[in-house]
Amino acid sequence: MAYSDKVIDHYERPRNVGTLDKNAPDVGTGVVGAPECGDVMRLQIKVDEKTGKIIDAKFKTFGCGSAIASSSLATEWLKGKSLEEAEAIKNTQIVQELSLPPVKIHCSVLAEDAIKAAIHDYEHKRGIHHDGDEEHDDHKRAGSTLAGQAQLAQELARNK
Amino acid sequence: MSVKLPIYMDNNATTRVDPRVLEAMLPYFTENFGNAASRNHSFGWEAEDATKVARKQIADLIGADSKEIIFTSGATESNNLAIFGAARMYADQGKHIISAIHEHKAVLDPCKRLAREGYDVTWLEPGRDGIIRAEQIAQAIRPDTILVSIMWANNEIGTINEIEKIGAVCKEKGVLFHTDGTQAVGKIPVDVEKAGVDLLSGSGHKIYGPKGVGFLYVRRRKPRVRLTPILEGGGHERGMRSGTLNVPGIVGLGKACELCQQEMAEESARLIKLRDKLIHGITSQLDTAVLNGHPTQRLPHTANISFPYVEGESLMMAMKEVAVSSGSACTSASLEPSYVLKALGLGDELAHSSIRFGLGRFTTEEEIDYVIDKAVTSVQHLLAMSPLYEMFKEGIDLSKVEWAAH
Numbered sequence: 001m002a003y004s005d006k007v008i009d010h011y012e013r014p015r016n017v018g019t020l021d022k023n024a025p026d027v028g029t030g031v032v033g034a035p036e037c038g039d040v041m042r043l044q045i046k047v048d049e050k051t052g053k054i055i056d057a058k059f060k061t062f063g064c065g066s067a068i069a070s071s072s073l074a075t076e077w078l079k080g081k082s083l084e085e086a087e088a089i090k091n092t093q094i095v096q097e098l099s100l101p102p103v104k105i106h107c108s109v110l111a112e113d114a115i116k117a118a119i120h121d122y123e124h125k126r127g128i129h130h131d132g133d134e135e136h137d138d139h140k141r142a143g144s145t146l147a148g149q150a151q152l153a154q155e156l157a158r159n160k
Numbered sequence: 161m162s163v164k165l166p167i168y169m170d171n172n173a174t175t176r177v178d179p180r181v182l183e184a185m186l187p188y189f190t191e192n193f194g195n196a197a198s199r200n201h202s203f204g205w206e207a208e209d210a211t212k213v214a215r216k217q218i219a220d221l222i223g224a225d226s227k228e229i230i231f232t233s234g235a236t237e238s239n240n241l242a243i244f245g246a247a248r249m250y251a252d253q254g255k256h257i258i259s260a261i262h263e264h265k266a267v268l269d270p271c272k273r274l275a276r277e278g279y280d281v282t283w284l285e286p287g288r289d290g291i292i293r294a295e296q297i298a299q300a301i302r303p304d305t306i307l308v309s310i311m312w313a314n315n316e317i318g319t320i321n322e323i324e325k326i327g328a329v330c331k332e333k334g335v336l337f338h339t340d341g342t343q344a345v346g347k348i349p350v351d352v353e354k355a356g357v358d359l360l361s362g363s364g365h366k367i368y369g370p371k372g373v374g375f376l377y378v379r380r381r382k383p384r385v386r387l388t389p390i391l392e393g394g395g396h397e398r399g400m401r402s403g404t405l406n407v408p409g410i411v412g413l414g415k416a417c418e419l420c421q422q423e424m425a426e427e428s429a430r431l432i433k434l435r436d437k438l439i440h441g442i443t444s445q446l447d448t449a450v451l452n453g454h455p456t457q458r459l460p461h462t463a464n465i466s467f468p469y470v471e472g473e474s475l476m477m478a479m480k481e482v483a484v485s486s487g488s489a490c491t492s493a494s495l496e497p498s499y500v501l502k503a504l505g506l507g508d509e510l511a512h513s514s515i516r517f518g519l520g521r522f523t524t525e526e527e528i529d530y531v532i533d534k535a536v537t538s539v540q541h542l543l544a545m546s547p548l549y550e551m552f553k554e555g556i557d558l559s560k561v562e563w564a565a566h
Contacts (some may be wrong), residue, residue: 014545031547034563035562038473042547043546060550063471063474064471064474067474108453
């Protein structure tokens with residue numbers, strides 16, 4: 001398969017691979033995708049509580065080269081942005097930047113979803129609710145916003 | 161270290177033609193171009209003589225008689241001819257066939273077609289080690305069983321089935337035994353007498369011969385096996401396979417068999433050493449990597465290794481200078497799940513990808529060293545990026561997480 005140079009670059013030298021403390025109050029975590037679909041993306045943001053700006057972003061992705069590149073690019077773009085600016089990032093911008101072919105557009109969608117999920121997780125921790133947000137257990141419902149995945153995973157770990 | 165890239169390590173898919181094979185074939189395209197069925201001139205006699213030599217070379221490699229070799233276009237045709245041919249010829253004695261779920265598609269699909277036509281097929285399942293055992297056959301045989309079709313060695317994982325014991329069971333019960341020997345012939349000792357095989361499929365291009373030529377061994381004595389032909393028109397090959405013989409291809413197949421017989425002992429010892437070096441080199445450096453199939457009861461040149469928590473396409477991207485075959489247990493867009501690995505029970509695991517390393521006559525130790533290093537660094541690179549690996553290390557059971565699929 002012909003990958004663009006930018007995809008190959010992000011794949012070979014991924015930016016901001018890593019893990020932030022998901023329990024920290026200033027960290028938002030978004031986990032999207034499923035192993036059986038071949039993509040799981042975890043994106044984390046660290047927010048400066050005074051300025052409201054994203055001061056750090058990390059990712060880990062199980063998926064194809066385009067999925068890895070999309071999340072790597074997303075972390076680069078997130079740093080220094082306000083939550084509002086971050087929320088405005090569209091998957092089409094990722095497609096354009098990485099020259100993703102049509103079969104790989106879902107990778108960019110996943111990255112956009114992961115950004116939103118991370119922001120919502122952070123806001124949830126800060127007690128900010130959006131219209132339509134449900135309380136507590138909604139993250140256990142398949143297909144819901146995925147902000148709670150990390151906590152769910154942690155609960156499962158604790159229960160072992 | 162100077163290794164020429166890309167490296168070919170997919171010798172279960174096909175092999176390079178040995179230069180000695182090509183040399184033997186060439187005159188049969190030009191000077192000796194005759195039709196082996198032309199009985200009244202020297203062009204035809206020369207062609208027929210050449211096919212006789214090839215028949216003997218093939219028969220010698222598998223412990224058969226020259227007259228028992230039927231030339232075909234390849235192992236797919238051989239498998240089709242064996243299964244359809246026997247099923248239709250012996251339909252009045254019963255309509256029950258026994259095979260296994262991880263056979264090659266060229267066996268699975270003919271059996272499935274027969275099932276649609278009113279035959280009854282019992283599908284055996286291998287154990288976790290990938291092996292079909294004789295007692296499974298013994299238990300499955302019924303009074304109306306007419307054919308057992310179990311491959312000698314599996315093309316994806318390289319495990320070797322209990323062929324001699326299965327042959328003995330079939331003999332005792334009076335059931336015909338077909339084996340797809342595509343991956344085994346020329347690589348490990350194959351003796352149709354010792355193994356009690358009645359029908360055996362083989363292919364040229366898996367043994368450093370040309371593509372488009374293969375053979376079916378059809379037993380002539382104890383019992384004399386008869387087949388209903390698929391192709392009619394001229395009655396070539398004892399009426400079982402009509403069509404002008406592919407003389408250059410047949411000469412190449414014969415030469416390839418001769419070389420395999422001469423060099424098997426040395427070659428298999430060398431390949432086993434390289435294969436085990438590869439397996440050990442990878443699994444000792446990656447604690448997540450798992451060898452699929454039985455550790456020792458396997459082909460000298462085949463190793464199939466799973467890499468959990470790593471996605472298949474990204475691994476292929478990392479391994480792009482190494483030509484290997486990948487099977488993925490996850491249903492990512494471009495990679496089909498491997499039904500062979502699923503048959504081993506691997507499908508239950510959520511996320512892993514697998515690579516089949518197929519070594520061959522032209523594989524060097526330098527290439528093995530390169531591939532070990534490439535596989536280890538690629539997988540480590542991807543594990544460091546894998547959220548699933550991190551969850552696994554935290555002790556989270558991935559099968560219990562409620563993923564939100566897209």
